[in-house]
Structure formats: structure tokens, C-alpha cells
Amino acid sequence: MKHGLNILLLILTLVSCKNQSKSELNKVGSELKTENIELSFQDYIKTLDKIELPIEYSLSKSNFSKNFNKIGFKKYKHVWTSKPYGILYKNDTNVVLADLAIGDGGLIPFITSFDLNGNKIDSLGPYKKSGMDIGYEAIEFLTFKNDRKIAVIDSIRKWKLNVDETDIIENSLRITSDTIIYRIKENGKIITE
Secondary structure (H helix, E strand, C coil): CHHHHHHHHHHHHHHHCCCCCHHHHHHHHHHHHHHHCCCCHHHHHCCCCECCCCEEECCCCCCCCCCCCHHHHHHHCCCCCCEEEEEEEECCCEEEEEEEEECCCCEEEEEEEEECCCCEEEEECCCCCCEEECCEEEEEEEEECCCCEEEEEEEEEECCECCCCCCECCCCCEEEEEEEEEEECCCCCEEEC
């Protein structure tokens, strides 16, 4: 049934596009065929960029894999993301990918590990504290390291609020900083060190 529907769509496209060039029509037909082909995980990851490590991730300067396969991304992406960042780590048993979601300050990464067949092993959203609210400002700095470790350093500024919680109390600022190290084990599981 789906195959017949695709043929019907192709015929309708061909009839309605009399003035389009042959190459444009071939492209439409090729896109319809691609939807029916089962894309393997290995084929998908071949379309992703390998991230050169170590790298300090920046919300404002985040690039993404530009030549990624859209069908593969739709199948293997982290649920909240809109673009693939690329391959972070790969060994004989698993691959660790980073995908990007739109956040308040820019594109934020979500990390997912897969076995070599594309079965999800584990995932991580490393930005846990970033954000702003009345009396609260938090920034997190993320570094992907060579040794399958991800360092998250945060800087948090908190103020006490007035009685009706509509404004900060002057001179009540408290600044804290913390570091969390995540490690992606050889089996693909993500742990906190």
C-alpha cells in the first residue's frame, strides 16, 4: 500500500512539474525511493563529522554535521534535538554521538551511546544547572576530553529575595562553583566520577 502511494505521488509530481528539468524530477523520485530504504546505523554515522578532541564546547560557536543523512538523524537522534553535532567517541563495541537542541543561550548538546547496530545504550544531558531566573544565574562550561570523559564546570550566582519574592536583596549575592566529570565506559554506559 505504501509503495503504491509513493508511485502515485511520483506520477502526480511528474504531471504537475512539466516545466521542471529532468534532474529536478530525478531528485524527487530519488527522495521518494530513499524513504523506503532501511538505513543502517553504520550508513548513518558515515554521514556525521568526527569531533576533534579535546574540545571546549561553546553554545555560541557550535557547529553541526552539515552533510548528515536526515532519515538517519530522524531515526537515531536524541528525542529533544534538532541537529547532529557529530561523533565524539568510537571503539570496537560502541559509538557515542552528540546531537544539538535549541536552548535559551544557543545549541546545547545531548550525548547518546549506541552499540554498533544502533541500539541505544545510554544518554546524558550534561547541562543540568544553566539558566536564569529572579535571584539565580548559572552558566556551565563543557569540555569533551580524549579519554572518554566529559567535564562540566558551573558557576552559580544566587541572591536572596525580598519577602514577596519580586526582587533581589542587595549585598546578598553568593557565588559557587562546582565540577562534575562524566565518563563513558568502554561498554557505552555513562557514569559520574
